[in-house]
Amino acid sequence: MKKRHLQLIRLLNRGRRVTAEELSQETGASIRTIQRDMLSLEELGYPIWSVPGIGGGYEMLPNRLLPPLHLREQEAVALYLTFKWMEHIPDVPFGDIRHTLSDWYANELPQDLETKIHRLERNILWLGNKQIPKAPFTKDIYQAVEQRNKIEMTYQTTKGSRTFTVAPVGMALLDLKWYVFGLSELGLRQYRIDRVEAVKLLDEPFESEDLVTLLQASDERIGVTIQLELTPLGRRLLEDVLPDIEQKNEWDVPEEELPFLSRQLLKAGAEVEVKAPSALREMMKEHAEQLMQRYREVSE
Numbered sequence: 001m002k003k004r005h006l007q008l009i010r011l012l013n014r015g016r017r018v019t020a021e022e023l024s025q026e027t028g029a030s031i032r033t034i035q036r037d038m039l040s041l042e043e044l045g046y047p048i049w050s051v052p053g054i055g056g057g058y059e060m061l062p063n064r065l066l067p068p069l070h071l072r073e074q075e076a077v078a079l080y081l082t083f084k085w086m087e088h089i090p091d092v093p094f095g096d097i098r099h100t101l102s103d104w105y106a107n108e109l110p111q112d113l114e115t116k117i118h119r120l121e122r123n124i125l126w127l128g129n130k131q132i133p134k135a136p137f138t139k140d141i142y143q144a145v146e147q148r149n150k151i152e153m154t155y156q157t158t159k160g161s162r163t164f165t166v167a168p169v170g171m172a173l174l175d176l177k178w179y180v181f182g183l184s185e186l187g188l189r190q191y192r193i194d195r196v197e198a199v200k201l202l203d204e205p206f207e208s209e210d211l212v213t214l215l216q217a218s219d220e221r222i223g224v225t226i227q228l229e230l231t232p233l234g235r236r237l238l239e240d241v242l243p244d245i246e247q248k249n250e251w252d253v254p255e256e257e258l259p260f261l262s263r264q265l266l267k268a269g270a271e272v273e274v275k276a277p278s279a280l281r282e283m284m285k286e287h288a289e290q291l292m293q294r295y296r297e298v299s300e
Contacts, residue, residue: 008038083105137193166184171193180193225252226251226253230268
């Protein structure tokens with residue numbers, strides 16, 4: 001493929017119709033050369049639509065092919081391993097493409113590099129939880145996020161199924177589980193997509209700030225300072241719960257998060273003691289009493 005061909009593809013990928021004269025001016029090639037280039041690109045499989053006459057020109061149809069990347073060997077290997085890691089993420093919004101992308105990519109590489117990559121993939125493994133619940137509505141929610149349309153969602157709560165409308169501003173992957181962040185009359189809330197029972201895409205567009213900005217704003221909520229006394233084992237058990245747990249004994253946490261945090265702290269049992277605030281201490285005592293009562297009933 002000629003350098004001019006790559007330039008033409010980039011110009012067509014701008015998403016608007018471009019005349020042969022405009023392409024000629026951008027590339028410095030004659031109009032006749034541009035016309036021949038368009039035919040060549042069509043033969044290579046690029047979905048180019050040609051409109052003759054006044055107001056006509058060229059444009060790239062949806063699902064267009066993108067120009068190739070020029071990568072160094074280490075970059076090519078890193079990209080392949082990224083594709084392989086992606087295969088282990090369940091319910092990727094793009095569907096079955098994740099199962100074929102790495103193989104297709106490797107087949108396009110020089111044979112010696114392909115051989116090297118296939119040797120590496122036998123020695124670099126992704127080992128994790130194989131019991132991750134299915135989240136079949138991931139692709140539907142991704143579509144709503146992309147189109148900025150509200151959804152009607154039936155969600156499995158601790159008190160049963162509930163149906164409500166949210167504006168899905170974004171998604172996140174945490175511990176190989178997909179979450180959708182939605183705006184409603186309750187503000188910004190996150191929902192595990194594997195707990196979604198039904199989704200209906202509504203013809204109701206919405207406007208909002210991006211998810212990064214919204215999360216930064218939510219982190220600025222008024223919180224309380226929690227103080228913990230942790231054994232080395234307690235720090236290890238809670239390293240996925242609290243940030244910088246190896247160095248810290250004190251954190252600022254939004255007050256509404258305390259009930260959830262108290263249950264997370266139970267993971268460490270006697271390896272953690274809450275020093276403050278008193279509200280969190282009382283929650284821990286209540287959980288401990290409920291646990292003791294349950295085991296007393298069993299023994300009796």
